Amino acid sequence: xxxxxxxxxxxxxxxxxxxxxxxxxxxxxxxxxxxxxxxxxxxxxxxxxxxxxxxxxxxxxxxxxxxxxxxxxxxxxxxxxxxxxxxxxxxxxxxxxxxxxxxxxxxxxxxxxxxxxxxxxxxxxxxxxxxxxxxxxxxxxxxxxxxxxxxxxxxxxxxxxxxxxxxxxxxxxxxxxxxxxxxxxxxxxxxxxxxxxxxxxxxxxxxxxxxxxxxxxxxxx
Numbered sequence: 001x002x003x004x005x006x007x008x009x010x011x012x013x014x015x016x017x018x019x020x021x022x023x024x025x026x027x028x029x030x031x032x033x034x035x036x037x038x039x040x041x042x043x044x045x046x047x048x049x050x051x052x053x054x055x056x057x058x059x060x061x062x063x064x065x066x067x068x069x070x071x072x073x074x075x076x077x078x079x080x081x082x083x084x085x086x087x088x089x090x091x092x093x094x095x096x097x098x099x100x101x102x103x104x105x106x107x108x109x110x111x112x113x114x115x116x117x118x119x120x121x122x123x124x125x126x127x128x129x130x131x132x133x134x135x136x137x138x139x140x141x142x143x144x145x146x147x148x149x150x151x152x153x154x155x156x157x158x159x160x161x162x163x164x165x166x167x168x169x170x171x172x173x174x175x176x177x178x179x180x181x182x183x184x185x186x187x188x189x190x191x192x193x194x195x196x197x198x199x200x201x202x203x204x205x206x207x208x209x210x211x212x213x214x215x216x217x218x219x220x221x
Contacts (some may be wrong), residue, residue: 081221
């Protein structure tokens, strides 16, 4: 069991103080989990989000309680590298394959500006991209399937997700070996976090999110 689960208040304070001196891509998985699991930090993020929203809408902020808001433009350190790699691959090679390289070029410091580097990313990520597309097709199929058929679809989804984990691990190891872990991970944060956000209505949703994210971080890279 991870140490941050044992003494959450003390660990969150000390980890945050140390981690804030590092770049977002240099945080450990435990740093991110601690920051996400701290109720005081959650409340602060929700309140700040409501204040920014109220200012844009020209009104007074509403009272807020519970849940969390993860805004990549404000707190990029709260996202895990595996989440950002999935976001990059999904956007670049599943949803927007003809134009997303232009988005990347607007945000990256230096990586993927050369066509050869982008083609290398495409080649290495091809299996993983295909599995993402397959999972999304199965999720759509599940919503329209009769109840009696959903168990079979669920089994197929679970199989695809296991294959995704393996494919992600292989791709990340290959890409980090080619470009350097620091450089590659930095690019993930430069490119993916500015427009990335997640909203949770209840603390239980945040806790489940952290649990799943840690499992992927531990097993799929």
